[in-house]
Each structure stands twice: as C-alpha cells, then as structure tokens.
Amino acid sequence: MAKIHKSPWLLHYDGSSCNGCDIEVLACTTPVYDVERFGVINTGNPMHADIFLITGGINSQNEAVVKQIYDQMPQPKVVIAVGTCACTGGIFKECYNIKGGADTVIPVDIYVPGCAARPESIIDGVVKGIGLFKEKAAALAAQSKA
Amino acid sequence: MTIQTRVLFAVLYVVLTPFVIGLLDGFDRKISARMQGRRGPSVLQPFFDLKKLFEKEFLTANKMQLFLIRSYLCFIVLSGIIFFAGFDLLLVIFSLSTAAMFLILASTATHSPFASQGTSRELVQIMACEPMELLVAVGFYLATSTFTVSDIVTKSPVANIRFLPGFFVGFVFILTIKFRKSPFDISTSHHAHQEVIKGVTSEMVGKEYAMVTIAEWYENAILLGIVGLFFVSSNILTVIGAVIAILVVWFLEILIDNTSARVKWQLMLKLAWGTTIVAAGMNLFLLEIIRG
Amino acid sequence: MGQFLPFSKQVLKNLFSEPATTQYPFVPREYPERTRGHVDIDKDSCILCGMCMRSCPPGAIKVDRAGKTWSINRFDCIQCGYCTEKCPKKCLSITPGYQEPGPEKFVYMVEVPYEPPKPAAKPATPTPSQS
Amino acid sequence: MQELKTDLFLIDKAELLNIIMEKKNALWRLCQICCSYPKAEDHFEITYSFANGQELANYRLIAEREEEVPSISRVYKSAIYYENEMHELWGLHVENIKQDFHDKLYRIDVETPFLEKEEKNDGE
Amino acid sequence: MEVLVTALICFPFLWAILPAVIHNSKRRAFTVYLGCGIVMVLSVFTAIQWYLAGGQTLDFRLPYQEAFGEIFLWGDIFLMCFITYLSYKHNRLIIAFLSIISTVVPTILEKFGPELPAGPTMRFDWLTFIMVLIIGVVGSLIGVYAVGYMHGFHIHHHKEVTDRRSFFLSMIFVFFGAMFGLVTSANLLGLYFFWEITSVTSFLLIGYTRTDEAINNSFKALWMNLLGGCGLAVAISVGIIYFNTANLYTLIAAAVKTPTKMLCLLPIAMLAFAALTKSAQFPFSGWLLGAMVAPTPSSALLHSATMVKAGVYMLIRLSPAMADNYVGNMVALIGGFTFVAASCFAITVSDGKKVLAYSTISNLGLIVACTGCGYEETIWAAVFLVIFHAVSKSMLFQCVGAIETTIGSRDVEDMQGLMSIFPKLAFILMVGIAGMFLAPFGMLISKWAALKAFIDTSSVYVSTLMVMFICFGSATTMFYWTKWMSKILGASKREKSRDLTKKNEYISMFFHAFMMISLILGFPWLSEHVLKPLSNDMFGVVKQVISYENMVIMIVLLCGVFVIPFINYLLTKGQKGKKVITYMGGANAGDNFNFVSATGDPREMDISNFYMEDLMGEKKLFTPAILISSFIIVVYLIIVVGGALQ
Amino acid sequence: MGNRSVVPFGPQHPVLPEPVHLDLVLEDEKVLAAIPSIGFVHRGLESLTSKKDFNEMVYVAERICGICSFMHGMSYCMALEDIMNVEVPRRADYLRTIWGEMSRLHSHLLWLGLLADGFGFESLFMHSWRLREKILDMFEASTGGRVIFSVNTIGGVLKDMPADMLKDFVRQLDEMEKEIRETTAIFLDDYTVKSRLVDIGIISGEDAIRRGAVGPMMRASGINVDMRKNGYGAYNDIDFEVITSNKCDSYARCEVRIGEIFQSIDIIRQCVAKIPDTEINTKVTGMPNGESIIRVEQPRGEAFYHVRANGTKFLDRFRVRTPTFANIPALAQTLQGCQYSDVPLLVLTIDPCISCTER
Numbered sequence A: 001m002a003k004i005h006k007s008p009w010l011l012h013y014d015g016s017s018c019n020g021c022d023i024e025v026l027a028c029t030t031p032v033y034d035v036e037r038f039g040v041i042n043t044g045n046p047m048h049a050d051i052f053l054i055t056g057g058i059n060s061q062n063e064a065v066v067k068q069i070y071d072q073m074p075q076p077k078v079v080i081a082v083g084t085c086a087c088t089g090g091i092f093k094e095c096y097n098i099k100g101g102a103d104t105v106i107p108v109d110i111y112v113p114g115c116a117a118r119p120e121s122i123i124d125g126v127v128k129g130i131g132l133f134k135e136k137a138a139a140l141a142a143q144s145k146a
Numbered sequence B: 001m002t003i004q005t006r007v008l009f010a011v012l013y014v015v016l017t018p019f020v021i022g023l024l025d026g027f028d029r030k031i032s033a034r035m036q037g038r039r040g041p042s043v044l045q046p047f048f049d050l051k052k053l054f055e056k057e058f059l060t061a062n063k064m065q066l067f068l069i070r071s072y073l074c075f076i077v078l079s080g081i082i083f084f085a086g087f088d089l090l091l092v093i094f095s096l097s098t099a100a101m102f103l104i105l106a107s108t109a110t111h112s113p114f115a116s117q118g119t120s121r122e123l124v125q126i127m128a129c130e131p132m133e134l135l136v137a138v139g140f141y142l143a144t145s146t147f148t149v150s151d152i153v154t155k156s157p158v159a160n161i162r163f164l165p166g167f168f169v170g171f172v173f174i175l176t177i178k179f180r181k182s183p184f185d186i187s188t189s190h191h192a193h194q195e196v197i198k199g200v201t202s203e204m205v206g207k208e209y210a211m212v213t214i215a216e217w218y219e220n221a222i223l224l225g226i227v228g229l230f231f232v233s234s235n236i237l238t239v240i241g242a243v244i245a246i247l248v249v250w251f252l253e254i255l256i257d258n259t260s261a262r263v264k265w266q267l268m269l270k271l272a273w274g275t276t277i278v279a280a281g282m283n284l285f286l287l288e289i290i291r292g
Numbered sequence C: 001m002g003q004f005l006p007f008s009k010q011v012l013k014n015l016f017s018e019p020a021t022t023q024y025p026f027v028p029r030e031y032p033e034r035t036r037g038h039v040d041i042d043k044d045s046c047i048l049c050g051m052c053m054r055s056c057p058p059g060a061i062k063v064d065r066a067g068k069t070w071s072i073n074r075f076d077c078i079q080c081g082y083c084t085e086k087c088p089k090k091c092l093s094i095t096p097g098y099q100e101p102g103p104e105k106f107v108y109m110v111e112v113p114y115e116p117p118k119p120a121a122k123p124a125t126p127t128p129s130q131s
Numbered sequence D: 001m002q003e004l005k006t007d008l009f010l011i012d013k014a015e016l017l018n019i020i021m022e023k024k025n026a027l028w029r030l031c032q033i034c035c036s037y038p039k040a041e042d043h044f045e046i047t048y049s050f051a052n053g054q055e056l057a058n059y060r061l062i063a064e065r066e067e068e069v070p071s072i073s074r075v076y077k078s079a080i081y082y083e084n085e086m087h088e089l090w091g092l093h094v095e096n097i098k099q100d101f102h103d104k105l106y107r108i109d110v111e112t113p114f115l116e117k118e119e120k121n122d123g124e
Numbered sequence E: 001m002e003v004l005v006t007a008l009i010c011f012p013f014l015w016a017i018l019p020a021v022i023h024n025s026k027r028r029a030f031t032v033y034l035g036c037g038i039v040m041v042l043s044v045f046t047a048i049q050w051y052l053a054g055g056q057t058l059d060f061r062l063p064y065q066e067a068f069g070e071i072f073l074w075g076d077i078f079l080m081c082f083i084t085y086l087s088y089k090h091n092r093l094i095i096a097f098l099s100i101i102s103t104v105v106p107t108i109l110e111k112f113g114p115e116l117p118a119g120p121t122m123r124f125d126w127l128t129f130i131m132v133l134i135i136g137v138v139g140s141l142i143g144v145y146a147v148g149y150m151h152g153f154h155i156h157h158h159k160e161v162t163d164r165r166s167f168f169l170s171m172i173f174v175f176f177g178a179m180f181g182l183v184t185s186a187n188l189l190g191l192y193f194f195w196e197i198t199s200v201t202s203f204l205l206i207g208y209t210r211t212d213e214a215i216n217n218s219f220k221a222l223w224m225n226l227l228g229g230c231g232l233a234v235a236i237s238v239g240i241i242y243f244n245t246a247n248l249y250t251l252i253a254a255a256v257k258t259p260t261k262m263l264c265l266l267p268i269a270m271l272a273f274a275a276l277t278k279s280a281q282f283p284f285s286g287w288l289l290g291a292m293v294a295p296t297p298s299s300a301l302l303h304s305a306t307m308v309k310a311g312v313y314m315l316i317r318l319s320p321a322m323a324d325n326y327v328g329n330m331v332a333l334i335g336g337f338t339f340v341a342a343s344c345f346a347i348t349v350s351d352g353k354k355v356l357a358y359s360t361i362s363n364l365g366l367i368v369a370c371t372g373c374g375y376e377e378t379i380w381a382a383v384f385l386v387i388f389h390a391v392s393k394s395m396l397f398q399c400v401g402a403i404e405t406t407i408g409s410r411d412v413e414d415m416q417g418l419m420s421i422f423p424k425l426a427f428i429l430m431v432g433i434a435g436m437f438l439a440p441f442g443m444l445i446s447k448w449a450a451l452k453a454f455i456d457t458s459s460v461y462v463s464t465l466m467v468m469f470i471c472f473g474s475a476t477t478m479f480y481w482t483k484w485m486s487k488i489l490g491a492s493k494r495e496k497s498r499d500l501t502k503k504n505e506y507i508s509m510f511f512h513a514f515m516m517i518s519l520i521l522g523f524p525w526l527s528e529h530v531l532k533p534l535s536n537d538m539f540g541v542v543k544q545v546i547s548y549e550n551m552v553i554m555i556v557l558l559c560g561v562f563v564i565p566f567i568n569y570l571l572t573k574g575q576k577g578k579k580v581i582t583y584m585g586g587a588n589a590g591d592n593f594n595f596v597s598a599t600g601d602p603r604e605m606d607i608s609n610f611y612m613e614d615l616m617g618e619k620k621l622f623t624p625a626i627l628i629s630s631f632i633i634v635v636y637l638i639i640v641v642g643g644a645l646q
Numbered sequence F: 001m002g003n004r005s006v007v008p009f010g011p012q013h014p015v016l017p018e019p020v021h022l023d024l025v026l027e028d029e030k031v032l033a034a035i036p037s038i039g040f041v042h043r044g045l046e047s048l049t050s051k052k053d054f055n056e057m058v059y060v061a062e063r064i065c066g067i068c069s070f071m072h073g074m075s076y077c078m079a080l081e082d083i084m085n086v087e088v089p090r091r092a093d094y095l096r097t098i099w100g101e102m103s104r105l106h107s108h109l110l111w112l113g114l115l116a117d118g119f120g121f122e123s124l125f126m127h128s129w130r131l132r133e134k135i136l137d138m139f140e141a142s143t144g145g146r147v148i149f150s151v152n153t154i155g156g157v158l159k160d161m162p163a164d165m166l167k168d169f170v171r172q173l174d175e176m177e178k179e180i181r182e183t184t185a186i187f188l189d190d191y192t193v194k195s196r197l198v199d200i201g202i203i204s205g206e207d208a209i210r211r212g213a214v215g216p217m218m219r220a221s222g223i224n225v226d227m228r229k230n231g232y233g234a235y236n237d238i239d240f241e242v243i244t245s246n247k248c249d250s251y252a253r254c255e256v257r258i259g260e261i262f263q264s265i266d267i268i269r270q271c272v273a274k275i276p277d278t279e280i281n282t283k284v285t286g287m288p289n290g291e292s293i294i295r296v297e298q299p300r301g302e303a304f305y306h307v308r309a310n311g312t313k314f315l316d317r318f319r320v321r322t323p324t325f326a327n328i329p330a331l332a333q334t335l336q337g338c339q340y341s342d343v344p345l346l347v348l349t350i351d352p353c354i355s356c357t358e359r
C-alpha cells in the first residue's frame, strides 16, 4: 500500500455554508475515513495550519474573517474550497448576502465540488492539496535560498 | 560517578532523546488511533511534523517570543543534563520550573486572548504539579538520604519503589498533567478541541512550535527518567525493570487519555493536590515514622 | 460521582481489533446504486429543449440550441436531480461517481446530435414550469 | 380581535400589549414573530405566534410602511432577536427594543434587503 | 568598637531632631541626605572594622551604661504614657492596658526586684554584623528615596493630606536608631526599649495620613506589636525572677543546656511569641497589611524590608534554643503555615503593594520556619533569605511606588507591557521578582536547605507537615510571581509617556539592583565567609551546607538565567519574521488590542490573570487561617507555660 | 478594569464547526457577561422566493441545513401541501417518518460526538461518529445522498424503499442498538464526563418557557412538549412517550437526547411494521394561494414554518423559525456565571445549528 507521508494540518472554516459540507469535513477525520493516515490533523488554529478547508459561499460578515485567517497562515499554504457553495456559491449565489464562491475572497488552489462534497472527494482534494503543498514548499525553499 | 560517565550520560540524553521520545510519541499516536478504531498515522509522523514545522515561513506577533522559546528549550535541556548526569534531583525540579517560566513569558508576550487564557491555566498546572514533584525528591531523600541522582542509583540495594509506593502513585497522577493528557490537558490541546484552541502555543508559528515540541520531548524524557528512578537500584539488571515500568506507565497514560474527558482546572487542582496530600503525604508520614 | 474510566473496556477492544477505516484512496470505494454522484446525459435523446437549464436551481446547465451543445458546470451542480425530473425526454440521469476535485473549475460540454425538425417548432418563451 | 382562520386573529396595536401580558401570565411561550410585506396589500403584516404545550395561537398586526410598532421585548426577552431582525431586514420600525443591535445583528451590505426587493418588483 | 556602636545608635536619634526643626524643603532634604549618608558610612565602617578585626564575637557594655539604663527606663515610661494618652483619646483602652502591663511589670522588677549581676549589655557578632549592614545600607537608601517620594506625594498627588514631612523624615531616623539598638542589645531591658520604639514609630508612620483607615490600621499595628511587647515583658520577668538575669544570651544558653526543662523554654517561648508578632506571622499578619495605607512605599518598605526583620532577627538568635523542642515546633509550624497561607492570599490580590505585603509575610514565614527548625542548614538558609529579602523587597517596594507615580496605578493588571513603555522600571521590577523566586536565587537555595533540614527534623508530625508546607508554598509562590512577571513582559496598551520617577529614586533603585546582582554573583563567597562563620558561632560546628557540586550547578543555572536568554536574544535579533496580527478566531480588529464585538464595532480586549478568589480568596480563607494559626500558638504556649508551672 | 478579561470567542473556533461569536467578560474564568452574535452564516435564503419558484424552493429549503436537511424539505412540502390541499399518500407519510427519525438519529449521534469533542474526549467523539456513519450509509443506500437527500417533493416523496431494504435497515439498527447503548452509557456514567455536565447550565422549566426554548432544551427542563404529538406524518399511528427530564442541567439535555436515540430506533421499527403499500406521491397541479403554518419536531426542537403564497409561482413569504434560533435566549441565560470552559459545552448543549438559525 502506497503511503502519503506528510503532515498537512487542516484548518476548517465555515464561510456561511449549510453545514452539510462541514460535517462531511469532520467525518473525514473520524474512524471510517481517518485522514490522519496522511498525517493530517485538524488543528483549528491558523498559525499552525497548512491547508485551509473552506466551505460555503462566504457572506459579507465572514469576508473579513476569512481574509484574516488566511493571512494568519504561514507560507506555504493551500486553500481547498469544499462543496459547490465554496466553488461557485451554488444554490445560494443569488442570495443578497452571499459573495459567491471562496475565490471571490481569497485565492483558491483546489476545488472540491459536490453538494455535499463526499468524504472521498474531500480526501481526494486533500491528497491533491498535499501534492501542491509539497510543490509550494519546494518553491519557498528555493526562494529563501536565492 | 566519574566525570566521564556523567558526560557520557549527558551527551546520550541530548542526542538520543529526540529520537526515542519522538518515536514513543509516534507510537502514542498510533495506539491512540487504534483505540479509537482508526488506522492512524505512521509512527514516524512526529518527525515529519517537525520537519514541516521547521520549513514553514516564520510569522510572528511579537519578536520576543522566539528568544524566550529558545531559552525555554535550552533550560529544559539543561535540567535534563543535570538529571541524567546524576546531579541533584531537587535542583532538576527547580530548574524545570524556571524553564516553564520562560514558556509562560513567551506565550503572554503576544497579548492574545487564547494564549493568555492558556497561560493562566498553564500556571495552574504548574502549581498543581509542583508540590508532587518536590515531594518525589523528598521521598528519594527519605529513602536514600541523598538528593543526588547518581547516589540514589548506586547507593540503593533494592529498588526504591518499595519504600515509595505512595510517591509513585502521586507522581504517575501528575504525569498525566505533565504529559498534557486528556483529563488534564487544559492549557494546550494535544487532543480534541478545546475552548482555548491551542492555549499556550496558540501564537507559536512554525519553528517556534517545533521548538516547544522538542522541549516537551526533552521534558518527557526527564519525567520518564524519574519514573525509571523508582525502579532502578545498584543492580544493573534493574534497568530492564525500569524500562518495562516506563513503558507500562506510558501505556497507562495513553489509556487514561483515551478514556476520559477533559476536566476543569478547579477540579484538576483539587484532584492533583488531593492525591499529593493523600498518596504522597501518607507515604511521607509512614517513612518518617519508620526512620524514627 | 460516576464510574472511573468505564470506557477502557471498549477502547482496549478496539485496540486489538481491526480498525473501521476504509483504505479509500488506495482501494476504490463502491457506491450503492442510488448514489447521486453526477449528472449524465444521454446525448442522443436530448432535444435541446432547455427545460433542464431553466429548472436547475443553481443554473449549472447551459443549453445552446444554436451551437447544439449541452453543457454542465459540475462545480456548480448541487446534485438535486430536479433536471432529471423535468427533462421531457428523461435523457438526464444522476449516477454514482463524483466530479474529481481539481485546481480549476471547468465546464463539461457535449455536442448534441439532435436535429430540430423545423425552425420555430418550439415556443420562443417557455411557459412557467409545472402549471 | 377578529379571527382570520383557525388560530389566527387580527388585532390592532392597542390590543397588542394586553394580549402579550395575558399570554405571558398564562405561561405561554413566544414561538416567533414573522414579518411579511405581501405585494398585493402594501402593508406590513406582523404575526406573533404563541404556544402552550401543543396549542398554538397567532395574532396578526397590520402596520403601514412608516408606522411604528411597539416592542414586546420587555415582556418577552427573546423577542429582541425577532424584532431586530424585522427592523434590519424589512425596515420595519419597532419602538425601543430592549437590546437594539442597530442594524448590526446581521452585518450585511444591503440595506433592508427584503423591502428593496419589493420596490424593485413594484417598479417592474 | 564600643564607641562606634554607641555612635551608631545615638547618631540617628540626635539627627532626627534636624529634619523636625528645618522646614525649608531644600535644606531639609539636604540634611536627610547627609544623615542617611552618615548612617550608611557609619554602619559600613563599623561592620568593616569588626570584620577586619577578625570577626570575633564582642561582648561589651556601653559607655555610661548606667545613664543609658535610666534613659531606657524613663523612655519606656514615656512611651507608655504616650500610648495611654493616645489610646484614651481614640477610645481604645485595651491598648493602654496592654501597654501599661508590658511596661510596668519589667520596670517594677528592675527597680525593686533582685539586683542583677552587671554583665555585658551589648553584643556584636556575625548576625549583628549582617543586620547592621542591612539596616545601614538598605535603610539609608530608603531614607534617600523617601525624600523624593514624599515630595512627589505631597506636591503632586495627595494635596489633601497635611504636609507633615518633617515629622515623617525625623521618624525615619528614630527608627534607624531603634533598629541599631535592637540588633546590638544583649540586655533584654535595653532591647525592650528599642522594641517599643519601633512599635511606636511604625504606629505613627502608619497613621501618617490621618485618614480613618490609616488610624484604624495604625492602632491595629500598635496592639499587635504591644501584645508582642507583653511577651517580651513576660520573658524579662521570668528571666529576672527565675534566672536572675536579663541577658538574652544567658537565657538562650540555659535553654540550650536543658532543652527538656519547660521553665527554661518559657522565656524562649515568650520571646519567640514576641518575634512572631513583629514579623507579622499568622495570626498577627494583619498589621503589616494595614501598614500599606501609609504613604506608599516609604513606610511600607520600612516595614517590610527592615522592621519585620527585627522579629526574624530575634528568632534567628533564639534558634539554637529551639532545635527540636516545643517552641521550635511552634515557630516552625506557624512559619510554614504562614508561608503557604500568605502566598495563597498573594495570588488572590491584584494591588501591587498588597501582593508585596503578602509575599513579605509569606517569605518571612519561610525564614521563621527555618529558624524554628534550629539546624545549621536552616539558619544558613534563614540568614541568606533575610539578606536577599531585604534587598529585593526594598527594591520592589520602591519600584512599585515609582510605577504608581508614573502610571497612576499600582494594580498589577495595569502594569501590562511595562517593559516596552518604561523599560528602566520594568527592569528593576524583573530583577526584584527574579531575585525572589527564580531558579538559582535566594529562595531556591533556602528552600533546598530547608527541605533537607526538615526531613531530618526529629518530630515526625512536624517534619511531615513542614515538608508539605514548603512544597505547597513554593508552588503557590511561583504562581503569583510568574503571573506578575508575565504581565510586565506582555504587549503594552498604553502610549509611552513621561517617566515621573525622580533621579534620587532611580539612584536608590539602581543601587539596590546592583546590590542584588552582586549578592547573587557573590553568593559562594557570602556562604563561605559570612554564613559559615555565623553558623559556626551559633552551633560550634562547621558544616558544608551546600555541596561543592551543587554550588557549581547553581552557578551554571545562574549563568543560564542570564546568559541563555541573552545569547538567544542576540541570535534571534537578526531573524526576520513577518509581522502578523494575533489570533482571535478571526475577530481581531487589526491592532491586537481590539476585537470585532458582537455588535460589529471594535471593542477593547482586556486580558487579566487568574486570581482564584473563589478558591482561596481572603474572604474565604482569612478567618480559618487566623483560627488555625491561633490554635497552634495557643496549644503550644499552653504546653510550655503549663510545663513550666508544674 | 481590575481583574476582568474581555475577550472574543470565535467566530472561527475549532470546538464549534460553525461560526459562533461571543463577547465574553471573564473574571478568572468565570463568565460575567456573554453577548452572542449571529449572522456569520446568514445567507438570506428566505429572500430567494423572489428568484426561485416554489418547486425549486424545495431544494433551497433542504439546504437550509445539512444536518436536519430532510426535515426542512419535508416541512416545506407539508406547508405547500397544506396550502394546495393535497392529500399525501400514506406510504409517503411513513417513509417521511422513517427518514425523519433516521435524521434525528444521525443528528443526535453527531451531537454526542461534538459534545465529546467539546469536553476533550477524543475517542468518544470518534466512536459516536463511527456509529453515525452506519446511518449515513443507510441514507445513501435509500436516497442516494449522505447528508442532503433531495427525496421530498410537493405531494410525497421521490424514492421508495423496497421491503427488503426496510428489513435490512431494521436489522442493522438492531445490531447498532447494542453498540449505541454501550457508548451512550459512557456519557451518563463516566466521572470525568459527569464533572463537565452535571449541574452546569441550569435553566428551570419556567425560565425555559419565558425564553421560548424548544425541543430537548425544553424537555430537559421537565416540560412535555413534542410536536410529533401533533400527529403529522405517520406519528398519529405510532406509539411513543415524550422523553423528559427534571434535572434542568446539561446532563439532563444529554440524557434526553440519548433517550430519543433509542426512541427513534423504536419508531422506525414500528413504522416498518406498519407501513402500508400505496403510491408514494400524488401529482400536484396549480399555483399555491394561501397561508400555512407548520410546526415540526426537528432533532433540535420545534421548527416553525410560515409560508404565504399569492397565487403566482413566487411565494410571498417563506419564513423558517428554527429551533436553534428559539434556543439562543435560553443559551444566553445559561452562559451567565458559568466557567469559560463551560462556554463551548453550553453552546453545544442546545445543539446549535447556526446555518439553521441564520438561514
């Protein structure tokens, strides 16, 4: 069995989602899906986090919060938009209070579609994120050497 | 003990601790995961984590934090050297609490709500543990008439646990606090989320957090060393017994961690002090009577 | 007062039994047949009526009658299945297997071979759905 | 008080506080306050719902666009959320709410989104 | 030597007249500076003289001893009348009663009792040497500081209080004289006189502002100290009646010789009782706390840094006579208990001065416990602590006073971020706090020695209890100091503002800091050349209290505390880190001091430490603490008195 | 300010998966004042009525929340069926009841897990969620979705459950019941858990009424209120007792919810035994015109649906008052004087669902 060894720590924030994607994100950490197999820990503290899982279409009140949390994460960092809402705004994109998609607020690296995004799909997203994280780390190392 | 052996032990401590304790930590995570019905990460995960943390960009809310954390690490290592080189046990404990002070200063330097709340709790934890730690030293003194670690080992014909069961119980109890295990994991959350997020370490980024982790490993080595001290005697073979004892205690801590909820600091303080007074106090009293 | 560490029995049992974890990314997951993964089109029977486009709540489907394409933005679809219900030809279906996550949002487009019988065979403005 | 349909009574502003006090003393619980602005009728309809056990009673107050409605938050504390919400989303004027969030209950960019919608539709 | 000592005692008394009569503030300040300078020089000179002469214990009589005897006698009576008058005026007759009893009995005995043999009345030995230095150096620095502070107090801050600075400053000199007299007297009658003077001066100083609270507290101090005076009076009476002597050392020797004879222990017990009141141990700690109403630090620090030392001094003197007997046990238990209880209370208060007061009581508790144990190690530790405590407390009090003047509050919570706005003050505060509890400094070494000694104490109960007291006490001590320290180092909310601290205050504080650091660095020397001969004198044995090995470790730790952070500081200075705002769950309003509140507006964030009032607050535990400690004292006194009367 | 702390709590906070913000005033760790703020998940989906027609709104209603999504869809449909006078086939009622109770099961298990996470009992959290996964598997097998089901339609349901599937579910539930019993026993018996729950966050029955609390929050204060007793769906055929507790504290709320887990299993069994064989939906035609108020017992309590239609395909008003919204004033009261470490727990004991609350 191939292994994916890295230690990307997750930060999950609900940017006005319906909750469905959030519980699926949480479900990923529980026994059946257990993302800790890849060294993933759900930290909840942006200062320690590497991967930002954002769900929901971001409302006005959340916008500043999301930006702030994003800024508090040290480089290299990967943002994964989980769920259709976070990808495009989904069914809520016409609501008066929804910005529509996490990428309207912060740069998103991986989109995980689905309503609700399935745990398998989230795992795929995270694994892709890990790959991206590796690349970014290498780029950062090269940059700091230069 | 000759100066050479002292140096040897000190060097071994400094060099091996990160590997040994790191590995134990890895197994800890694996076992915890299995207890929860999960597969868990690889046992080398703690090392991957460390590597990653050192590679992260350095963000800081207050520059002072970094040097305080480095001082914390240095002091812990220094205390460990005093212990493993076989010097005075009481001084080890005093210098450990000095080290803790650096951690506390580091975390309050940022004026962050979670770090500060965590710091206050960390202080309570230190306060809850300190009497028992000092009493352990007292216990060894009662049993062997010396505070010196090397003498405790070489001068006791039988393992001191025979005289110090109460002290041992008390010490294992506060180990749960020291290892930041579940019922008492109140100032930093190693496991399951809590109100103060990461508490003391909330504001520590990348390498700062890595250093705190390493410092914790060094500290755990000392604590496990003290557990071992209960079981060794001048007979070299008792070392095996000590290692087994350490592993058993370590496993017990994992089990407790996985079978209890985090309590509040008031209850922790009461329980810790209560246990100290009852277990260690009784033992102390009896030993004093025996000594006359 | 309560019991002390009553959970240890179960915890120890878990420790010595097989974990519940699936081996997901290494062993593919099998889905029950009803799983709503993604919307598929049987492009041969589509008549480009646009019913699906108008009914889709998030507006994920685009039907281009002139260009003869039917496209869906799977990053926008919420797998509600309303389009499948509304499609007069029942050429849409919702099947297991979800859209792979990726760094870009893209639109999945199919060319529909349908030939409209005569121009202006359809009313220009659709009546509101379900009256 | 006039019964519109089962469990729905039309009341006027003067009656409101009496009814509220009555309900409070009989230990009814406030279920909700709902504000709506039916296009056709061009006034606010504010529906107060109370429940006691499985029982339900609704009272409806009619208010014009700029009319002020008394707050019941001094009798039913939990009304503050409903009343603030009505004020913020509909622009209904509620007189001295016990804890006034001053349009910051939800921090939204659009002012009174629900009513604006109405206006736009009216204009169409 | 005799002359020097006499000068040391008399000079301050005489000099005290000057500030009292000079009312021009410049000139008065000058006289005070001069006086303090002379006192300091004189005391240091005396001490060095003695040291160079070989450090032998000197027993001698004062020149004109008889004349002095008369002065003491009439002085006592004068004080009694004075107190009686005051207590009559303020309607507190119980105080008059205490005063009269405690004065009349010894006076009558002296006048009409048996003729006492004329022996030496003074003694100068190692302990005296240390005390003279403390009083001379620390005391006179306080004097210097007081001039500047009192100026600020009246001119800038408390215009409503009548300016009685002349009186205040002259009282300080009276106080010096009394303290010098106290630590050199061997004759209990002389000692008693000086003892009463310190009680009365402190009473007057506490009541300085003449507010109701001040007056109440001053009377509280008075009655507690007078109660101690009664103890002293009883000791004198017993000495004269049963042992035909009023010499302290004779009494001690008697007790050391026959420790099982209760009669011999009785005067020791009484003296110890007096000393407990003076050093503000539970249940008599109230007066020291009350003393904090006096114009901030000056009188407070007089009390904490020097006056309480009178009690401790007495106990150290007595300690050979207290080894493993009832009196010793009583003193040790009271001390240990005070150590724990007071440090718990110190956790629950946030007023800087109160924290210092409680920590004083608590530290004194540790010293008292050490003396009660009566072993070489503990005496070694006790003396050590006395020195450290005097310097660091005096420094801390001055510093808190200066901070209060500058930032307008002495609440610990308001000292947030002091390091970045007033680094000089903060530095002094840090040195003081570190000196009180950090790893290799004073407290630690003493704890080490005390623990060792208590384990070896023969009484099982006392030993067990004392070990527990020390272990718990050191945990609680750590708590309140660390939380204070962390407050100072935190991020600062205030704007930088002008430092209002006077030059002379700084001179005094920096001198203290300098002393502190040299004491720390010179501690092996101190141990070898001062403390060792001291315990040698007292116990006649030379024992290496702290092994060479541990000495090395402590020095390593010591360097560690200074060097490690410093090196790390240098190493990390160049580190470039991106500045980031602190984590507040995304609610940071952008500047680390405000957060976006529930109503969407920025709200100021406040962070405070734990005070645990529910757990160990004064309200909850003060009365029980008083009851327990009173119980201990009463039980032991009954044992001793009962035993003596049998 | 003396020794008071004024600190924010949230919105981003790992204890609560959803954004909740509180301003806390603390003394040591005692909460002197707590001001909750809502609006971090406010999307404004009630206003979508002007953009989506009443049929599409079914899918919007489902997405009010991912936990109680089924019941939102169901109550919305019930409201419209009421307005349009549609008689729902009996089998559809039964199926709705079964899915509804399964929702309650999964919601309560989820809550138990979050509660365990809140008091730092990681392995208990993992256990509860592992058990919950089985329910989700059942959902997936029957509806095709794990959390959002899209099986409701105005006039009935879209998917049927064949008899063997129902039997299989009952069998699985029987198996699970034992495990659930073992796990929930820990919540009720463990010393450390009890130290976090017993006598924390007391709210008396009268206070609960005054503040308009609903659901388990109310039942844990000894008030017998359960909308299922109104007899919508198949509940009038089902035999069940409302579970209440008189302890009024967090422990009672835990107790009530645990009781409801077993009750739900029992109701599902009864439904499976009694389910009639009819159509699963009826064709609905025409435009809604009228007004309806529907109250449904959600996992968290009574949800209040107020729908007003005006004869066009766009509704006039679609108003949902969710149970969490009603419980917030009660929460604010329990927060007074609690400990800082109780704050997340007390927030959790109302079983908050912010996306429901703020819609």
Ligand code: NFV
Binding pocket: A019, F064, F065, F066, F067, F068, F069, F072, F107, F298, F299, F300, F301, F303, F322, F323, F324, F325, F352, F353, F354, F355, F356, F357
């Ligand atoms: N139960 C439920 Fe809901 C609804 N309605 C509630 O607050 O969960 Ni999302």
Ligand code: SF4
Binding pocket: A017, A018, A019, A020, A021, A022, A055, A056, A082, A083, A084, A085, A086, A090, A114, A115, A116, A117, C078, F063, F066, F148
């Ligand atoms: S994508 Fe669907 S399930 Fe996820 S948050 Fe949005 S509406 Fe909810």
Ligand code: SF4
Binding pocket: C039, C055, C056, C057, C058, C059, C060, C061, C072, C076, C077, C078, C079, C080, C081, C082, C083, C084
């Ligand atoms: S399933 Fe729903 S969202 Fe997806 S295309 Fe069809 S109608 Fe649109």
Ligand code: SF4
Binding pocket: C041, C045, C046, C047, C048, C049, C050, C051, C052, C053, C063, C086, C087, C088, C089, C090, C091, C092
């Ligand atoms: S509704 Fe069906 S037939 Fe019409 S365009 Fe869509 S897929 Fe084609």
